[in-house]
Amino acid sequence: xxxxxxxxxxxxxxxxxxxSCRASQSVGTFLAWYQQKPGQAPRLLxxxxxxxxxxxxxRFSGSGPGTDFTLTISGLEPExxxxxxCQSGYTFxxxxxxxxx
Amino acid sequence: QIALKxxxxxxxxxxxxxxxTCTFSGFSLSTAGEGVAWIRQPPGKALEWLALVYxxxxxxxxxxxxxxxxxTKDTSKNQVVLTMTNMDPVDTGTYYCAHREQxxxxxxxxxxxxxxxxS
Numbered sequence: 001x002x003x004x005x006x007x008x009x010x011x012x013x014x015x016x017x018x019x020s021c022r023a024s025q026s027v028g029t030f031l032a033w034y035q036q037k038p039g040q041a042p043r044l045l046x047x048x049x050x051x052x053x054x055x056x057x058x059r060f061s062g063s064g065p066g067t068d069f070t071l072t073i074s075g076l077e078p079e080x081x082x083x084x085x086c087q088s089g090y091t092f093x094x095x096x097x098x099x100x101x
Numbered sequence: 102q103i104a105l106k107x108x109x110x111x112x113x114x115x116x117x118x119x120x121x122t123c124t125f126s127g128f129s130l131s132t133a134g135e136g137v138a139w140i141r142q143p144p145g146k147a148l149e150w151l152a153l154v155y156x157x158x159x160x161x162x163x164x165x166x167x168x169x170x171x172x173t174k175d176t177s178k179n180q181v182v183l184t185m186t187n188m189d190p191v192d193t194g195t196y197y198c199a200h201r202e203q204x205x206x207x208x209x210x211x212x213x214x215x216x217x218x219x220s
Contacts, residue, residue, distance in 0.1 A: 030205065032206040032207075034148075034207075036148075041197055041210035041211065041212055041213055042148065042197075042207075042210055043210070044206060044207060044208045047204060047206045047208075048204065053208065085147065085148055087148075087150075087206070087207070089205065090150045090153070090161060090163070091150065092140075092147060092148040092149065092150060093147070094147045095147045095148075
């Protein structure tokens with residue numbers, strides 16, 4: 001089971017966002033982060049806990065390993081406000097909605 | 102480049118069987134390590150992994166839905182088909198297919214197809 005927190009995060013452009021994903025047991029570094037905007041399919045941001053996918057801005061960074069993972073988004077841009085999911089194996093977290101304050 | 106597209110009915114009646122097809126390009130499901138998954142999303146809710154088929158015909162299913170799901174591949178047509186039996190209104194949602202890359206992550210997704218279960 002993957003548990004994401006908070007459910008909703010309200011921040012302003014330019015601020016830093018820190019999203020959490022906790023696994024019920026160690027998954028090593030086997031964890032990914034996805035971004036989903038309204039009406040769109042999810043997009044892979046981070047794989048293996050900390051590796052940015054092709055074309056992903058350096059403002060996005062991930063950390064782990066083990067059971068506690070974070071996705072950090074530095075200097076929020078308007079296009080970053082979306083829902084973020086973590087995934088490991090055949091399981092997704094329930095998502096964190098990043099909304100503009 | 103890799104692309105995937107889902108196709109199927111937009112409306113299904115309760116108790117019916119759903120059949121959705123994923124047609125892909127840019128990779129082959131006969132290549133070692135490749136896989137295609139189905140993932141769904143009820144309106145306003147989180148992603149839910151359903152099933153996955155590997156290049157070697159191995160398949161995996163969500164434990165909560167295992168008895169209702171069948172995933173198959175047609176390598177010659179570059180297609181993956183998911184069937185789900187005994188559809189219920191709670192199965193309403195957008196159904197995505199996604200390419201599973203060799204490390205186990207979903208790096209390319211289809212646009213999704215909205216399936217509504219209603220009489």
